[in-house]
Amino acid sequence: MSLLTVEGLRKTHPGARGGIALDDLSLTLAPGETLGLVGPSGCGKSSLARVLLRLDRPDAGSIRFEGQDWLALQGGALRRARGRMQMVFQDPGAAFHPRATVAGALADALRLHVPAPRKDWPGLIAARLDQVGLAPDLAPHPVATLSGGQRQRLAIARALVPNPKLIVLDEAVSALDTVTRGQILALLVRLQRQLGLALLVISHDLAVVRAVSHRIAVMQAGRIVETGPADQVLDRPQSEIARRLIAAVPQLPRTGDPP
Ligand SMILES: Nc1ncnc2c1ncn2[C@@H]1O[C@H](COP(=O)(O)OP(=O)(O)OP(=O)(O)O)[C@@H](O)[C@H]1O
Ligand SMILES: [Mg+2]
Numbered sequence: 140m141s142l143l144t145v146e147g148l149r150k151t152h153p154g155a156r157g158g159i160a161l162d163d164l165s166l167t168l169a170p171g172e173t174l175g176l177v178g179p180s181g182c183g184k185s186s187l188a189r190v191l192l193r194l195d196r197p198d199a200g201s202i203r204f205e206g207q208d209w210l211a212l213q214g215g216a217l218r219r220a221r222g223r224m225q226m227v228f229q230d231p232g233a234a235f236h237p238r239a240t241v242a243g244a245l246a247d248a249l250r251l252h253v254p255a256p257r258k259d260w261p262g263l264i265a266a267r268l269d270q271v272g273l274a275p276d277l278a279p280h281p282v283a284t285l286s287g288g289q290r291q292r293l294a295i296a297r298a299l300v301p302n303p304k305l306i307v308l309d310e311a312v313s314a315l316d317t318v319t320r321g322q323i324l325a326l327l328v329r330l331q332r333q334l335g336l337a338l339l340v341i342s343h344d345l346a347v348v349r350a351v352s353h354r355i356a357v358m359q360a361g362r363i364v365e366t367g368p369a370d371q372v373l374d375r376p377q378s379e380i381a382r383r384l385i386a387a388v389p390q391l392p393r394t395g396d397p398p
Contacts, residue, residue: 140206142304142337143168143191148200150186150361160186161197162361170304173331173338175348175369177384178358184341187358188309191339192226193217205304222252222301227294229310234294235282241268242278244297252301267296272326288319292326299330305337312347324350345384349373357381 143166150161160183168174178184189195191202193209202209205223212220228234235244245264249255255263265275271292282290291311298306308327312320328351331338342348348355349369356366357378365378376382 140170141167141203142170142172142205143339144201144203145191146201148187148190148202149198150183150190150195151198152186159361161190161200164200164358164362166356166363166366168305168337168339171331171335171337172354173328173340173352175352175355176339176341176358177343177345177348177355179380179384180343182358183361184343184358185309186361188226188307188339188341191307192224193221223303224305224307225298225301225303227291227298227306227308227311229313232283232287232290235290237283239282240278241273241280241282241285241293244282244293245300248297248300267299268293270299270330271296286319287315288323291315291319291323295323295326295330299334303336305339307339307341309341310343311340313342313344320347321350327351344388345373346388349388357384 145167146165148161148164151159164183164187166174176184176187186195190197197210207220242264245267246260249260249263253263261278264278268275268277273289273292273296277285277289282293285293312323315323324347327338327340330336338351340348340351352369354366355369355372356363357372357380358364359378359380365372365376365381372381373385376385
């Protein structure tokens with residue numbers, strides 16, 4: 140059974156900049172699957188993420204998540220269900236309260252989603268930090284003193300607090316240097332395997348989705364124009380836009396290649 144089934148999503152943004160952001164978009168995601176969603180800037184990736192996370196209403200279409208009519212959820216039922224689908228954004232700084240501490244950022248998520256007595260929080264916080272490769276003694280430090288990579292680890296730890304089934308990552312590693320980016324992608328792969336998490340990894344950068352995805356969907360002008368197993372899309376792209384995105388990935392010289 141699919142974890143997420145999206146059918147016929149349509150979203151138009153009003154205003155001068157506006158236009159059709161999602162145009163009859165459909166996709167499915169299986170439990171424990173990593174789907175890479177790639178496409179050029181402005182094709183509607185973030186619009187899709189916002190609609191999935193119930194931050195924006197679509198004009199038309201349906202979303203089923205864990206067997207529920209996701210767009211029909213309201214009030215308390217929506218608040219409880221939100222923990223099942225979490226999000227990690229691009230900017231690790233803006234995702235936290237400016238004066239939050241590491242422990243405080245996780246405590247906010249515990250308060251919202253986990254009915255545990257306060258005395259258990261320090262232990263739960265330490266376990267979450269450890270799970271994403273952060274030293275538990277970072278807990279009292281201000282988030283503002285962390286590096287970009289550490290902040291993104293913290294954002295992932297916070298997303299894990301409600302034990303979600305799906306995490307949507309919108310350009311979550313785009314602001315990081317290449318070494319840190321590789322470390323965060325490796326962390327995501329490890330968590331996905333350990334926890335059986337499904338991931339929707341959104342990026343304009345094919346190298347990012349290639350590193351983590353079981354399947355890749357290629358998006359253009361509000362639609363999915365191609366989808367398939369990662370190897371198939373990368374080795375035998377069918378659409379012109381997929382070919383262009385593949386050609387844009389820099390080919391790094393292998394060790395031992397002549398300069
Ligand atoms: N709040 C908004 N108001 C008006 N237009 C918007 C709004 N958000 C997005 N759009 C428009 O919708 C289209 C899709 O934008 P979106 O941000 O979803 O693309 P994207 O694929 O995430 O791009 P990027 O790779 O640059 O992040 C674009 O034409 C954009 O200008
Ligand atoms: Mg975007």
